[in-house]
Amino acid sequence: QVQLVESGGGLVQAGGSLRLSCAASGGTFSRYTMAWFRQAPGKERAFVAIISWAGITTYYADSVKGRFTISRDNAKNTVYLQMNSLKPEDTAVYYCAAKFLGDPRGRDDFGSWGQGTQVTVSS
Numbered sequence: 001q002v003q004l005v006e007s008g009g010g011l012v013q014a015g016g017s018l019r020l021s022c023a024a025s026g027g028t029f030s031r032y033t034m035a036w037f038r039q040a041p042g043k044e045r046a047f048v049a050i051i052s053w054a055g056i057t058t059y060y061a062d063s064v065k066g067r068f069t070i071s072r073d074n075a076k077n078t079v080y081l082q083m084n085s086l087k088p089e090d091t092a093v094y095y096c097a098a099k100f101l102g103d104p105r106g107r108d109d110f111g112s113w114g115q116g117t118q119v120t121v122s123s
Contacts (some may be wrong), residue, residue, distance in 0.1 A: 001026070001027065001111050001112045002025065002026050002032055002098050002112050003025050003026045003112065004022050004023070004024055004097070004112055004113065004114035005022065005023050005025075005114055005115070006020060006021065006095065006096050006114040006115065006117040007021050007022075007117060008020040008021050008117060009094060009117030009118045009119045010119070010120070011120045011122065012086055012120070012121055012122070013122050014087055014121055014122065014123050015085060015086065017083060018083045018086065019080055019081070019082050019083070020036070020080065020081040020083065020096075020119070021078055021080055022034070022036075022078065022079045022081075023076075023077060023078050024077045024079070024098065029074055029077040030053060030054075031053050031100060032099065032101075032102070032112075033052050033098070033100075033102035033103070033104050034051050034053075034072060034079040034096060034097070034098055035048070035049065035051070035097045035098075035107075035110065036048040036049045036050075036070060036094060036095070036097075037094070037095045037096075037097060038090075038092035038093065038094045038095070038119075039092055039095070039116075040092040041092075045095070047061050048060070048061050048064055048068065048081070048094070049061065049064065049068055049069075049070035049081060050107075051070045051071065051104065053101060053102070055071070055072050055074070057104045058104070059104060059105070064083075067083065067084050067085045067086075068083050068084070069082040069084075079096060081094065081096075083119070086119075088121045088123045089121075090119060090121050091119060092118075092119060093116040093117065094116060094117050094118075094119055095114055095115075095116045096114045097110035097112060097113050097114070098110060098111065099111055099112075
């Protein structure tokens, strides 16, 4: 299984932007469907965005559609989450996840998870 390390979280004011990165190692990154999830305090972990292993197909949660963009650079073994127009309700720990040749329409069966990075949006 691939190992994942997230970075790029921090404190930002509402309306601001952040870009999260997730670096992968130990596997053939280009064969993994990658996703971002988030978990806010007191809530269950929720799907945010997903990108197919070839980078052709993406899906987003309705709550972030039009504001967040997921992308990947297979040469750098990295997946990104560009977050614009941030809102206080985006505050959460953000996790990246990977599944080998996974169907991007599915939201489960992720075999690898990162440790998470905190994003805090102040009002």
